[in-house]
Amino acid sequence: xxxxxxxxxxxxxxxxxxxxxxxxxxxxxxxxxxxxxxxxxxxxxxxxxxxxxxxxxxxxxxxxxxxxxxxxxxxx
Amino acid sequence: xxxxxxxxxxxxxxxxxxxxxxxxxxxxxxxxxxxxxxxxxxxxxxxxxxxxxxxxxxxxxxxxxxxxxxxxxxxxxxxxxxxxxxxxxxxxxxxxxxxxxxxxxxxxxxxxxxxxxxxxxxxxxxxxxxxxxxxxxxxxxxxxxxxxxxxxxxxxxxxxxxxxxxxxxxxxxxxxxxxxxxxxxxxxxxxxxxxxxxxxxxxxxxxxxxxxxxxxxxxxxxxxxxxxxxxxxxxxxxxxxxxxxxxxxxxxxxxxxxxxxxxxxxxxxxxxxxxxxxxxxxxxxxxxxxxxxxxxxxxxxxxxxxxxxxxxxxxxxxxxxxxxxxxxxxxxxxxxxxxxxxxxxxxxxxxxxxxxxxxxxxxxxxxxxxxxxxxxxxxxxxxxxxxxxxxxxxxxxxxxxxxxxxxxxxxxxxxxxxxxxxxxxxxxxxxxxxxxxxxxxxxxxxxxxxxxxxxxxxxxxxxxxxxxxxxxxxxxxxxxxxxxxxxxxxxxxxxxxxxxxxxxxxxxxxxxxxxxxxxxxxxxxxxxxxxxxxxxxxxxxxxxxxxxxxxxxxxxxxxxxxxxxxxxxxxxxxxxxxxxxxxxxxxxxxxxxxxxxxxxxxxxxxxxxxxxxxxxxxxxxxxxxxxxxxxxxxxxxxxxxxxxxxxxxxxxxxxxxxxxxxxxxxxxxxxxxxxxxxxxxxxxxxxxxxxxxxxxxxxxxxxxxxxxxxxxxx
Numbered sequence: 001x002x003x004x005x006x007x008x009x010x011x012x013x014x015x016x017x018x019x020x021x022x023x024x025x026x027x028x029x030x031x032x033x034x035x036x037x038x039x040x041x042x043x044x045x046x047x048x049x050x051x052x053x054x055x056x057x058x059x060x061x062x063x064x065x066x067x068x069x070x071x072x073x074x075x076x
Numbered sequence: 077x078x079x080x081x082x083x084x085x086x087x088x089x090x091x092x093x094x095x096x097x098x099x100x101x102x103x104x105x106x107x108x109x110x111x112x113x114x115x116x117x118x119x120x121x122x123x124x125x126x127x128x129x130x131x132x133x134x135x136x137x138x139x140x141x142x143x144x145x146x147x148x149x150x151x152x153x154x155x156x157x158x159x160x161x162x163x164x165x166x167x168x169x170x171x172x173x174x175x176x177x178x179x180x181x182x183x184x185x186x187x188x189x190x191x192x193x194x195x196x197x198x199x200x201x202x203x204x205x206x207x208x209x210x211x212x213x214x215x216x217x218x219x220x221x222x223x224x225x226x227x228x229x230x231x232x233x234x235x236x237x238x239x240x241x242x243x244x245x246x247x248x249x250x251x252x253x254x255x256x257x258x259x260x261x262x263x264x265x266x267x268x269x270x271x272x273x274x275x276x277x278x279x280x281x282x283x284x285x286x287x288x289x290x291x292x293x294x295x296x297x298x299x300x301x302x303x304x305x306x307x308x309x310x311x312x313x314x315x316x317x318x319x320x321x322x323x324x325x326x327x328x329x330x331x332x333x334x335x336x337x338x339x340x341x342x343x344x345x346x347x348x349x350x351x352x353x354x355x356x357x358x359x360x361x362x363x364x365x366x367x368x369x370x371x372x373x374x375x376x377x378x379x380x381x382x383x384x385x386x387x388x389x390x391x392x393x394x395x396x397x398x399x400x401x402x403x404x405x406x407x408x409x410x411x412x413x414x415x416x417x418x419x420x421x422x423x424x425x426x427x428x429x430x431x432x433x434x435x436x437x438x439x440x441x442x443x444x445x446x447x448x449x450x451x452x453x454x455x456x457x458x459x460x461x462x463x464x465x466x467x468x469x470x471x472x473x474x475x476x477x478x479x480x481x482x483x484x485x486x487x488x489x490x491x492x493x494x495x496x497x498x499x500x501x502x503x504x505x506x507x508x509x510x511x512x513x514x515x516x517x518x519x520x521x522x523x524x525x526x527x528x529x530x531x532x533x534x535x536x537x538x539x540x541x542x543x544x545x546x547x548x549x550x551x552x553x554x555x556x557x558x559x560x561x562x563x564x565x566x567x568x569x570x571x572x573x574x575x576x577x578x579x580x581x582x583x584x585x586x587x588x589x590x591x592x593x594x595x596x597x598x599x600x601x602x603x604x605x606x607x608x609x610x611x612x613x614x615x616x617x618x619x620x621x622x623x624x625x626x627x628x629x630x631x632x633x634x635x636x637x638x639x640x641x642x643x644x645x646x647x648x649x650x651x652x653x654x655x656x657x658x659x660x661x662x663x664x665x666x667x668x669x670x671x672x673x674x675x676x677x678x679x680x681x682x683x684x685x686x687x688x689x690x691x692x693x694x695x696x697x698x699x700x701x702x703x704x705x706x707x708x709x710x711x712x713x714x715x716x717x718x719x720x721x722x723x724x725x726x727x728x729x730x731x732x733x734x735x736x737x738x739x740x741x742x743x744x745x746x747x748x749x750x751x752x753x754x755x756x757x758x759x760x761x762x763x764x765x766x767x768x769x770x771x772x773x774x775x776x777x778x779x780x781x782x783x784x785x786x787x788x789x790x
């Protein structure tokens with residue numbers, strides 16, 4: 001199973017090494033509103049979950065994504 | 077780090093691998109992968125490469141490890157070895173997305189722009205998600221411009237349609253187009269259309285897509301509207317759209333494509349929907365049918381069959397409520413991709429990219445099995461399986477001929493084995509007369525295709541090649557990259573759908589010339605036979621009994637004229653690509669004269685095969701464009717056209733006839749058009765040569781083998 005960083009890296013074509021828990025729309029090129037939708041779609045597919053809209057809108061950093069995914073029983 | 081423990085782990089790994097290689101143990105793959113990861117992590121790339129090679133000699137695929145190796149090689153700057161590794165991975169698994177992504181990086185790094193664009197196209201094909209298409213879309217500008225034909229596409233929508241752009245971009249790039257996009261500000265399509273100073277008109281689109289969502293036009297459709305409400309809304313929606321189209325048309329000559337209106341959810345009436353007067357399914361269908369009728373009457377305007385397009389992916393996969401709620405979007409990735417493929421069907425003919433001829437192989441393509449071995453009765457072809465899939469495929473090919481697409485054969489066979497099938501096999505749908513040219517021999521197929529293009533007098537970029545043999549396909553791809561080589565599925569039951577999925581055979585209108593094209597090539601073969609039996613060219617031309625009729629263009633000529641303006645490349649003096657609204661304006665105006673040339677000879681009617689646009693400029697007439705179909709090149713019928721133009725000018729008291737010529741890579745065949753008719757060169761400005769002829773110096777004579785008649789407007 002992939003990590004949150006790996007998914008973010010793939011969606012935005014970023015170097016995995018350049019990402020950490022604090023990575024967010026401010027620090028990752030392409031993580032804009034459309035990019036966010038693509039990221040949510042990729043997270044849903046990779047971790048086989050369906051993310052609630054409220055949660056999706058709160059997933060604004062790698063750290064938050066990881067925390068919220070825990071609520072879905074996903075450790076990533 | 078305990079170095080010695082590490083070394084001993086590696087030693088034992090290698091011993092286990094050696095043992096597993098001997099016994100062909102199934103754990104070989106995991107052992108090698110472990111060692112590979114270790115070597116890569118330790119930066120021992122050369123050893124890792126050796127390992128990957130040795131794995132493939134043992135038939136073991138180290139996909140992930142090999143990809144990691146390539147990444148590490150790339151990071152260390154060793155692009156040569158990275159390329160070898162990536163290509164090896166892709167050879168074993170052509171659908172490995174990550175390897176394809178690496179290949180792209182590599183090509184981009186090496187500055188191979190054209191190849192990098194191609195790698196991006198392939199990448200999105202392998203991973204057709206918004207994320208991947210968006211990645212590709214953002215990468216394009218970094219690759220430097222390639223010489224693609226430009227196309228300007230505007231999207232007007234009542235919802236967020238922006239995510240379509242990356243998908244449409246890929247479709248355009250595949251077609252060799254370099255697109256520019258305009259997206260109207262969210263839900264401002266009306267202002268954009270109504271205001272002459274809007275961004276839309278400043279952009280100057282070639283094509284406008286108007287995508288309105290039924291719920292945005294008629295919110296009550298989400299509830300249970302009454303019969304009266306439905307009737308009123310239907311009239312309103314219809315009126316709104318037609319009015320928008322007319323406004324748009326009055327300010328732009330762009331091709332207008334309106335999306336059909338479709339229900340986004342099942343009817344709230346459930347199974348009772350089609351039993352009641354206020355059912356929504358039938359109401360929507362009626363709305364779209366009326367709209368289709370109304371738009372057919374508008375110039376250069378189409379209704380895109382959204383429902384059928386979305387049906388290909390289904391509501392389930394094509395829609396995401398989440399996207400709708402979060403971002404006011406309507407379509408999910410699979411629907412966007414399908415919509416982009418449907419949209420390119422309008423763009424290709426608009427830009428003259430319709431392919432003209434399908435070249436088919438025979439054994440394994442038109443029928444199952446090898447006729448040279450099985451004989452005509454042994455091949456698979458008939459009303460039951462196996463065999464019915466080939467009949468079905470042949471019917472789809474025959475359908476293409478009805479809109480003017482030519483068929484040709486390129487087969488490695490003995491003609492004596494094949495011709496009996498074409499002539500006498502009871503279940504053949506396609507017969508000899510359906511093929512405009514044939515190459516049935518044992519020669520290289522690339523050479524045969526080049527010859528077919530020459531014989532049919534069309535560009536190689538007008539050919540589509542269908543062959544079940546991957547070796548032949550690869551050869552043609554390599555030697556004739558401009559030919560569209562279709563990746564035929566191994567399973568013949570998918571042949572027909574593969575053909576139907578091609579977006580290269582669309583026409584904005586079918587003309588009489590299209591319907592008769594197949595017959596015209598038949599007649600051509602007879603002409604060629606006559607040419608070979610004639611003693612001299614002059615004798616041949618006289619024996620053809622050519623009749624040329626020149627007249628002023630009328631409204632009913634417009635469709636064919638637009639087709640010629642956009643398709644003709646060789647004999648086209650300025651390659652000005654006029655669209656329907658332009659031509660309509662010319663035909664109606666008094667300071668432009670549009671001439672049409674119809675040609676016939678003893679073997680048949682060529683139809684409308686020549687045209688000229690003349691504009692009045694002070695006391696001179698300027699020949700803005702002259703076009704001639706390649707079918708009648710070499711007969712001097714263009715002289716008859718010029719004779720009529722100069723006579724008409726002289727009758728109007730004009731003393732000077734000017735002509736413009738803009739050279740292109742393809743129009744050399746008409747470079748001497750003005751020169752050989754007595755015009756003298758009169759300078760050049762901005763790539764446009766100007767030529768002049770003084771009309772009082774004498775008349776342009778039509779050659780004696782042509783009987784020319786002028787059909788003058790009264």
